[in-house]
Amino acid sequence: MPTIAIPSLIRNLTDGEESVTVEGTTIREVINNLENQYPGTKAKLCDGDRIHPSIGVYINGVLTRVAMHDRLDADAELHFLPAISGGVSSDLYPDEL
Amino acid sequence: MVRKSHIQTTINDEAVEFLCEPRQSLLEVLRDELHLTGAKEGCNNGNCGACSVILDGRLVNSCLVLGVETEGKSVETIEGLAEPDKLHPIQDAFLENAALQCGICTPGFIMSAKALLDNNPNPTEHEIRYWLAGNLCRCTGYDKIVRAVLDAAAAT
Amino acid sequence: MSEKKEYKVIGTRPIRHDGVDKVTGRAIYGADFQITGLLHGRVLRSPHAHARIVSIDTSRAEAHPGVKGVVTAQDLPAAEDKMADLGEGPVNLKYLCDNILASDKALYKGHAIAAVAATNPHIAEEACELIDVEYEVLPPVLEVRQAMEPDAPILHEHLTTSSLGDTEDKPTNIASHLQHKKGDIEKGFADAEVVIERDFVTGTVHQGYIEPHNATAHYNQDGQLTVWCSTQGAFTVREQLAEILQYPVSKIKVVPLEIGGGFGGKINVYIKPVAALLAKKTGKPVKVLMNRADVFEGTGPTPASYITIKIGAKKDGKITAAQTSLAFEAGAYPGSPVGAGAMCVFAPYNIENVLIDGYDVVLNKPKSAPYRAPGATNAAFGTETVVDELAETLNIDPLEIRLMNGAKEGDRRPDGPVYPRIGFIETLEAAKEHPHYTSSNGKKYHGRGIASGFWFNIGLESSVTINVNPDGTVNLVEGSTDIGGTRASIAMQAAEVLGIPAESVNPAVVDTNSIGYTAVTGGSRTTYATGYAAYEAAQDVVKQMKVRAAKLWEVDEDNVQFADGEFSSINGKEEQMSFRDLSGKLSQTGGPVVGRATMDPAGAGGAFATHVVDVEVDVETGKVEILRYTATQDAGKAIHPSYVEGQIQGGVVQGIGWALNEEYIYNDEGEMTNASFLDYRMPTCLDLPMIDTVIVEVPNPGHPYGVRGVGEVPIVPPPAAIANAIYDAIGIRMTELPMSPDRLLKALGKI
């Protein structure tokens, strides 16, 4: 079962759990099952039917621009980290030279 | 409309005539009137050296010289440096040392280095750093530029 | 990963492909562009840091001889308060548009208010003076702690703090709050035997590229908009223009010209939409150029910040807990790099108990823009100074304490994800063995400091096509603007695959109509991701050419192999042909071969650096002299080592400027008082020694040649390394950037 690391600011919704495992083979299923287990979490992570634009999803430690229908391995580990709001150039996609 | 002046000068060994407003800098004349865009504008007030050219043998910031001041004088710009089939040794040294990244400062550095080597063919590292202190480069950290000038001096 | 691969092209140092154009002055940068019928634009900017715009009267300017058109925010399509996704993260459209031309409020000195197009730049400038703007001046907010106060003047009446937790209703300047929490922070500090806690302040600094922003725009009669400009990302410009102008991407072509530096500052658009509005209004092509003061006052600096760091450790040096609060100045609109800063702040270390809070705060300065590893330098200044103090307190060598706590493959980052193979430890070991570190440094007022840094690097989309020429050379078409030699580093990866010299690849950077989508040159991604696409496109060429060889030799294509630039047949028939010879036979075997690839690779592989610096402090003048500098960095694999060294040296020197001199100096009215290169003093070559580099190569498993991005991380360690060296020299911990002579003298009690 995929593991979801719960962002600290919404751990009040998961009885303080830092990470939980939920059933699901796609991001959508996993988030819906998380919502069933811990009501209120989906609204924090999603904006309608997509990942909230201010959140970056990491699958197994790698920042991935996911869609809700993306498939997940059974042992996938998901992190929802701030994608940083506001700028055209959100900080993860900045400068080089 | 401001009345324009008629100027006769020499640029890269060619006789050149142009019309310019008294308020136009040499940099503007080179770039906008004569389409010699090798000299760059980084600051327009003498602080970056991107516009460096050689005027009657002296290194100047062309943004601080008026176009009308070149009457009867001789201007050397980056466009006049290479021969048709061969780069100038300073240009070669810049390429071989990877002394440019974005390259916007490069024409200014090369003209500045030329003015140095014309007068002092064997400068020390410190002399090079002292002379080039009027040219800003934000990309390279100057290391490879200084090495390029040392190499160019050794090659000539 | 241990066996060293043999490469023919990778790791060599060919002359860059665009080199001759750039040393002869022939390369066309944004401002060099000419087109017939060209008008010149100039932007009027707010003289006030915070003011309500009561009215704008452009009639006198319009009547000025030579003026062809004037635009204000009224000429922009009405912007909704909605989030647009520009492929690079979300952005509030209203904020985006208001930063182009202010509609109701001027939020910083230099904020664009109106623009004029005229027959020459001088006339446009004169006409700007004739625009009558009535302002109601408001008190400015200029410092992040002041802006966070409950009674601070408010910039945006509708801005409330957003965070994953609860959102407040009250208007505030705190745009967002984020948090990372790992383990049990109280227990971690309870277990510690030494705890060091300090506050840090960093100044507002600018990217400082030498080429000012520029744009030339033209609308054809058929509605096609073309914009010629220098930018880090032509496609990003196209997206931003489409949103701001509410115009279809299919009708916008962005032509990237050569770019004179960016460092993150040429991703956001400023005058490009203004040039487009003026072109629309006048029906003529319009060129808009910034001057240097415009660049300082009107484009993104990187934010000042206030940072608290608290780290606890056992007596043996093992870190048990780390806590931080980072407050970053976003400038006039939300979007500082505090998120990245929060992810980088403790990233080099494997720490069990961590609490990180970050705040994005608006105030009356230009909207911040990315600058080389955005957020990481501010954060590392704090962490690396405190780690140094821990080492000193515990009497442990500063490299040893880092080796003891340094993150390795499999360790969990403070923000959660687990590290793949990384090379932090290797950079520490390289520094430890370097003759610089083993040399003695005992003179009075001389000091040595070390510091480390981390930056993520990114992947994102890149497209490459490769056209094979009949003489065995190839033309490589890409969409990544070349700011520092990436034509070479990308071409070399294709050359390696094809078994041809780097010089046999002709790379071309093309416009948005001529290549598949390619994200910005930024995030240290270009040699990694566009290089990866070049690798795949070259593989595609090889695959297609094998089919041609099979045809010629009348064998099954599975029986053709390719190695070292030679095609050969296996199983029976002895046939062999070089890439070059087969290239000459394409027209007889089915026509041209075009290889193509698009990539969005996920495994960018983080970059680590460790720097060693020796300084001398002049205790009479407060001046700090850099005597020696050595930077070690994990590059994964250096494709063109000269340009990797150049990236490291350039980043180090920007970091030195940030550490010692550079800052925006404001008066009480919120005016920047040093908006010129003379007064905003960036390092010159006379201020510096040679910068030694050590390239460590721990291959990135996420790239076929092991490439990691190299451009950003070298700016991260210098301020902390120099602060630690100053401490070693004079025994004073400097906690405020820049560590300029006046601050040194104050710290020394001399003024």
Ligand code: FES
């Ligand atoms: S443009 Fe002349 S010195 Fe900067």
Ligand code: FES
């Ligand atoms: S190479 Fe970019 S400024 Fe010098």
